[in-house]
Amino acid sequence: MISPQDFLVNWNEEIYGLIHYNEKIIHSFSFSKETKDFLIKAGFPESAPPFLTFESADNGGGIRLSEIQNELGTMYDKFIYFGFTDSGNPICIDESKSQLVYIDYDNKNKVVLINSTIEKFAESLLVYVEFIREVKAANGRKAYIEKNIPKGLVEWISSALRKIDAAALTEGCFWTEELGSFSE
Known part of the structure; x- marks a missing residue:
């Protein structure tokens, strides 16, 4: 599994800038230790292929999806919003599993796995x-x-x-x- 440091060494930050998240905000969630470490030390790219966009805390990233999409209901409280796909579907970390997912608005808000871990x-x-x-x-x-x-x-x-x-x-x-x- 890749470490935050190895990712930083191999990621082309000049082309795809990185967003770093505030330690206090990240520690307020029940993510795995590895997920917290990765978000704090490496973060997410501002954008990344295939057509993914991530947002800083100043732009709405790192908050519960239900806070920005309150019509979704409490079952979506466990999803922490970090960005969106090319279709505008929110990219989140499932707080209960530390999985990276997106919520497919066009398919009855189905939860779609992106990767099992942020690493x-x-x-x-x-x-x-x-x-x-x-x-x-x-x-x-x-x-x-x-x-x-x-x-x-x-x-x-x-x-x-x-x-x-x-x-x-x-x-x-x-x-x-x-x-x-x-x-x-």
């Missing part, structure tokens, strides 16, 4: 950035956006993500949906 998410982002770099090297600057991706690279990223977090590649999960979009 596995960080590792997944690093290999995904490498995947995009390889796609562009193989098929040109616009290849990723145009989904012009060699089958071998799709197989490579699928295998790499599965090694990091097999649960995140089960049916209905974020990474499975993302990789499935390359075969449409």
